[in-house]
Amino acid sequence: MSAAAQPSADQDFAGAPPLAITGLHAGYGPRRVLHGIDLTVPVGSVIALVGPNGAGKSTLVRAVCGRLAPSAGAVTVCGDPAAAGAARARIGLAPQEIALYRPLTIAENLAVFARLAGVAWREVPACIDRVMARTGITARRDERIERLSGGWQRRANVAAALVGSPRLLVLDEPTVGVDAPARADLADLVRSLAGDGLGILLITHDFAFAEAVAERVAILAGGRIALEGPLAELVAQHFPGQRRVEVTFAAPPDSAGRRVLADHGLAGGVDPAAFSGVVADTPEGAGGLIAALKGSGLVPRTIVFEAAGLDALYAAVTREPRP
Structure with a gap:
């Protein structure tokens, strides 16, 4: 979900990418998890991050969202350090677990998250209408989360991540519990959001979904980027x-x-x-x-x-x- 108050619309990001990770080392106390990570998510692109369990994906997401300080290197969002309020305001996180209030409707949830993201009261209705239209959930606005299918819950989860008008969208396993037709709809949504100019970091074990939406792929293994680049080029080189x-x-x-x-x-x-x-x-x-x-x-x-x-x-x- 959005990490802080949204930045002003006329703020100049000086051409900095939505996400730039350079030489990142991070961990917990003496235990090092990430070792020299370099990764960039440009404007209007989807980068898929895949890797085995324990490779460091969750740690990387924490560092990207400013929740874990690097021991070396840097993580910047639109040019600002990830831990800075200005950077966190530009991040939308749709976590693997549905982070919504299940007894509330979609519209009620979005109102809550809009206020948490710093949207002024008078602007909340327009914000809700905008993100629902953007994610294709307007027709379900008054349905409670607990009564929605997995696919609609995933869409609502993404919508909640967009209320703060982020420049970087982090999608963590967005297809868990989603059937094939809903996965295709989610793929269309992700491509549309990238087409609108968002930078998207997709963390997934769903390789078919990653192939459908991502321009580039990064494989994380043992806390290091083992391979990164355009998928078609990487496959042609290796096979x-x-x-x-x-x-x-x-x-x-x-x-x-x-x-x-x-x-x-x-x-x-x-x-x-x-x-x-x-x-x-x-x-x-x-x-x-x-x-x-x-x-x-x-x-x-x-x-x-x-x-x-x-x-x-x-x-x-x-x-x-x-x-």
């Missing part, structure tokens, strides 16, 4: 002439079967009966894998070949399957 393959089985393979899969670059994930990796983008690459499976007595339930994407990149960089 030239290769395709992603996903194989599922009716039951998890035995140890011998897993060794065969590993020999062909396929690793298991959360589902013990599903394996994925990359193969050469040639008939021989696909045919060789299929022949190896058949020769080992492994009978797939499904086998899918597709262009490599963020999940394959994530697995290659972090050396673990996607969450």
Whole structure:
């Protein structure tokens, strides 16, 4: 949600990006969590931050929102240090947990958060109308949060983050508990907000959603940015002439079967009966894998070949399957 009173509309940000992180080191007491982070979110862009649990994503969000002081380096929002009131006024945070009052309606919630963001009483109705129109929730304005579906709750959560007219929007796992149609609507909303000029930092484990909305991706591993850049370029660099393959089985393979899969670059994930990796983008690459499976007595339930994407990149960089 908005961190402080909103800045005046005519304030000049001197061309500074909504978020600039340079050489950031941060942690808790003697425990260092982030090590030399460099990351920029330009105006009108979506940067997706992904990484394993424990990589430091939550710590980074705390530093961005001015809640955790760097031990070295800097975090600036529109040119001001993140902990400064002027910077926090330009941040809108939509947290992973729905941070709304469940017995209240959407409009009532937005009124509360508008006042917390420093919006004058006389301007609150116009502010509510503006953010509801911007997020497409006007028709639900008088419905209580507890009666809304997950998708509408997520939209209301984003709306509450916008009442302070932020320049940087931080979205933390915005698709949790959301079905496929609502995810598509949220993707449209995120792209629209970026088109309006917001800088958006998206923290997510939803790789398909990240691919749909983000121009760039940053992979955080062990408290460091392991890889950052335009997703298409990163995939092309890491998987030239290769395709992603996903194989599922009716039951998890035995140890011998897993060794065969590993020999062909396929690793298991959360589902013990599903394996994925990359193969050469040639008939021989696909045919060789299929022949190896058949020769080992492994009978797939499904086998899918597709262009490599963020999940394959994530697995290659972090050396673990996607969450």
